Amino acid sequence: MPNRYAYLGPEGTFTEAALRALRPDESGEFIPCSGVDAVFAAVRSGAADSGVAPLENSVEGGVTATIAELINGAPLLIAAEVAVPVEFTLFAREGVRLADVKRVATHAHALAQCRGWLAEHLPDAETFTVSSTAAAARAVAEPGAPYDAAIAARVAGERYHLTAVAEGVGDRSDAATRFVHLVRPGPLPAPTGADRTSLVAFLSDDHPGALVELLDQFAVRGVNLTRLESRPTGDGLGRYCFCLDADGHVAEARVGEALMGLRRICKDIRFLGSYPRADADTELTPFMPARGTSNADFHEAEQWLAHIRAGQVA
Ligand SMILES: O=C(O)C(=O)Cc1ccccc1
Numbered sequence: 001m002p003n004r005y006a007y008l009g010p011e012g013t014f015t016e017a018a019l020r021a022l023r024p025d026e027s028g029e030f031i032p033c034s035g036v037d038a039v040f041a042a043v044r045s046g047a048a049d050s051g052v053a054p055l056e057n058s059v060e061g062g063v064t065a066t067i068a069e070l071i072n073g074a075p076l077l078i079a080a081e082v083a084v085p086v087e088f089t090l091f092a093r094e095g096v097r098l099a100d101v102k103r104v105a106t107h108a109h110a111l112a113q114c115r116g117w118l119a120e121h122l123p124d125a126e127t128f129t130v131s132s133t134a135a136a137a138r139a140v141a142e143p144g145a146p147y148d149a150a151i152a153a154r155v156a157g158e159r160y161h162l163t164a165v166a167e168g169v170g171d172r173s174d175a176a177t178r179f180v181h182l183v184r185p186g187p188l189p190a191p192t193g194a195d196r197t198s199l200v201a202f203l204s205d206d207h208p209g210a211l212v213e214l215l216d217q218f219a220v221r222g223v224n225l226t227r228l229e230s231r232p233t234g235d236g237l238g239r240y241c242f243c244l245d246a247d248g249h250v251a252e253a254r255v256g257e258a259l260m261g262l263r264r265i266c267k268d269i270r271f272l273g274s275y276p277r278a279d280a281d282t283e284l285t286p287f288m289p290a291r292g293t294s295n296a297d298f299h300e301a302e303q304w305l306a307h308i309r310a311g312q313v314a
Contacts, residue, residue, distance in 0.1 A: 005028055006033050013032075014177060015052055051181075057176070059112070059171070059172050077185050083179075104122065106129065107131070133153060137156040188275075191249035192276045195275060197245070217262050218246055223248055230242055247277070253302065
């Protein structure tokens with residue numbers, strides 16, 4: 001059966017660029033979805049074999065829709081991640097000048113990253129958020145379009161035959177978005193030596209130091225955290241769960257033991273996967289395990305425990 005990949009569509013989104021960067025089977029089927037929820041639904045139902053969704057942006061932070069889907073509903077696993085530079089262009093139909101632009105459409109995450117530019121160059125324009133940047137470009141291209149311009153990726157402008165009115169309209173030229181490749185639960189990718197583990201932790205009860213205890217499970221085992229985000233559980237004000245990304249693979253003793261520690265102190269843990277890190281090649285400072293926290297240290301301690309449990313105390 002060919003590989004069927006669900007992604008936030010339509011054609012020309014940054015998510016499609018991320019899917020292509022993940023080097024999919026080119027003979028597979030690309031299934032554009034109208035929202036992140038539809039991407040998850042397609043993978044959960046089996047209508048797609050896997051899916052791609054934006055998770056976080058270096059300027060705007062977490063993509064709420066994706067995080068909510070990861071936390072709730074039938075669990076999916078992250079099998080891979082990819083970071084894509086996001087460059088925004090303002091597109092319109094041919095003949096439209098910047099001064100003519102009164103109504104601008106784009107994705108909420110794109111809008112948040114272009115606010116400074118819009119305030120400076122189009123202070124009077126109304127802004128509209130739609131399901132994706134490419135959906136905005138497609139809408140602008142339609143006859144009788146409700147918007148004068150769309151903020152989208154260059155490929156979207158080309159795909160929908162629009163003209164670039166202004167380029168580089170993002171407030172940060174170095175912005176990047178991290179996308180995740182989602183699969184139904186199954187065998188994990190093998191450890192590569194530069195992996196990431198994602199999970200959601202639900203605390204047992206609310207007490208002073210509860211979050212410190214959670215973080216301590218990682219700290220004492222020398223596991224570096226790369227993301228911590230609190231999200232409401234939906235059970236009332238003040239009720240939160242914690243989305244964490246940690247360096248390492250659950251197959252490594254250091255990470256496995258940290259997860260066992262969490263299991264003992266948390267009400268619930270949702271494991272979201274161990275997968276190769278997208279920034280493995282670009283790491284500036286190589287990871288140096290703290291004293292007593294190398295894989296060899298864990299292995300040696302485990303063997304020692306097995307020996308004393310067997311009465312071999314010499
Ligand atoms: O709308 C898109 O093209 C997406 O893929 C979502 C998005 C929007 C803005 C930055 C990164 C991803």
